[in-house]
Amino acid sequence: MTLNGIDVSSYQSTTYSTAGLSFVMVKATEGTSYVNPRHADQIAHGRAASLVVGHYHFVRPGSMSAQASYFLQHAAAKAGDILALDWEDTGVPGTDKDTFIKDLQAAAPHNRVLLYCNRDFWLNRDHSSFAGDGLWIADPDAPAGRPRIQHAWVFHQYSEAGGIDHDVADFASKAALQTWTAKGTPKPAYEPFPGTAWFTIGRRSPIVAAMHDRLVAVGCDHYQSSANKDVIGSGDVASYEAWQRKYNTEHHKGWTGDALKWPPGKETWDALHVPNV
Structure with a gap:
């Protein structure tokens, strides 16, 4: 079973439909000079609908530690919120991607930290398979919940419809997602290697x-x-x-x-x- 959610940025309304959703991911910042002017209201709208909320940062070339600090300052995440790195800029190498995630994990120990990227970045630009607490993979040409990768994933962005990006989360229930974001138990329940x-x-x-x-x-x-x-x-x-x-x-x-x-x-x-x- 998977859960339905969306991701939004300044291009979307602050009163997006929450019907049938379990989570929302909202763009917070980009580089060290941009803050989504609708971020706070979009997050508040998700919380009001009892959605699990996440914040993401669009990374640009430059200091990773400065961008991580800028992101945390403006995201104002609460314990249990998701934090994600949006890795789409070809000028940001995989080593910097890893540095950003590790800096973020150290600075925000009470939050799950994800990597968002598309299949090209994951298969051809990434050389460490490091995604923090989980991979959020963009593969809009694949059916929901069936991204064309072999690595374990947590979220799959599978389509854009009606001006909104649609995602699924690989959890059996909203309660399971909330437990995971609270860092109560590890996710997911896959068979451990038997030797x-x-x-x-x-x-x-x-x-x-x-x-x-x-x-x-x-x-x-x-x-x-x-x-x-x-x-x-x-x-x-x-x-x-x-x-x-x-x-x-x-x-x-x-x-x-x-x-x-x-x-x-x-x-x-x-x-x-x-x-x-």
């Missing part, structure tokens, strides 16, 4: 079936059929190795040989996002 020794041919488990479904979903389907998909077999081996090759290429890992072979490793398993069963 390389667990992946033996013939093992039967609902985790295997969930892995099967995720491998198909990410385009690494080398199965002959879905019969007995809860049992590890040759199709799982071929499909998972295809996934490791894909992950290796998209994240510029430079792995070769046995690093691309069965059994699964923790990094690719965590990135596969196998739901907890």
